[in-house]
Amino acid sequence: MSDEPEEKFLICVPASTPPLFADDRLGTCCGCGVTLRFRPYHGPAMTPICLPCAMPLLLEHGIEPPDDRTVAEAVAYFAKPEGTA
Numbered sequence: 370m371s372d373e374p375e376e377k378f379l380i381c382v383p384a385s386t387p388p389l390f391a392d393d394r395l396g397t398c399c400g401c402g403v404t405l406r407f408r409p410y411h412g413p414a415m416t417p418i419c420l421p422c423a424m425p426l427l428l429e430h431g432i433e434p435p436d437d438r439t440v441a442e443a444v445a446y447f448a449k450p451e452g453t454a
Contacts, residue, residue: 379415380423381405398422 384395384404394409400422407417418426424434 377415378418378423378426379407379411380420381407381417383419 378399381396381398382405384406386406388406390408392409393406396405396407396417397403398405398419399416400418403419405417405419427434
């Protein structure tokens with residue numbers, strides 16, 4: 370067991386993604402250097418990383434990417450009920 374603290378990553382969207390909030394922050398992917406967009410409340414202890422760079426790390430730790438069914442379930446779960454704005 371290592372005494373070194375494990376690095377914490379923040380998986381972010383590309384900076385080309387339209388901002389949803391005026392206070393979004395920009396940073397650089399620690400893997401490939403692409404500019405990323407993220408929310409400000411994660412703090413400096415988390416290292417920004419893009420999804421393509423994060424995938425090998427996730428797989429290495431046994432975290433499988435979502436399949437189409439998982440994505441569909443998430444979309445249905447977060448969908449607004451009919452009749453709401």
